[in-house]
Amino acid sequence: MKQIGVQFGDKQVLQIEDLAASSGFGKSRIARAAMQIGLAAIRDAATDTRRDEVIAINDLKAVN
Numbered sequence: 001m002k003q004i005g006v007q008f009g010d011k012q013v014l015q016i017e018d019l020a021a022s023s024g025f026g027k028s029r030i031a032r033a034a035m036q037i038g039l040a041a042i043r044d045a046a047t048d049t050r051r052d053e054v055i056a057i058n059d060l061k062a063v064n
Helices: 010-023 027-044 048-063
Strands: none
Touching: 010 027, 027 048
C-alpha cells in the first residue's frame, strides 16, 4: 500500500477511533473502508455538477 498524506479533522479521527474500539477493526482498516464508501458516492454522482456538490458539501462537513 502507498501513503498519500491525507489529514483528517478531529471529528473524523474521533469517529474512526470510536469505530475501531467498538468493532475490533484497526483504524487504518476503517479509514480505508470509509474512503471506499465515499469514493463510491462520488463516482455514483450522475453529473459533473452533482459530483462537485457531493465533494464540496462533504468536505465542509468534514472540517466543521
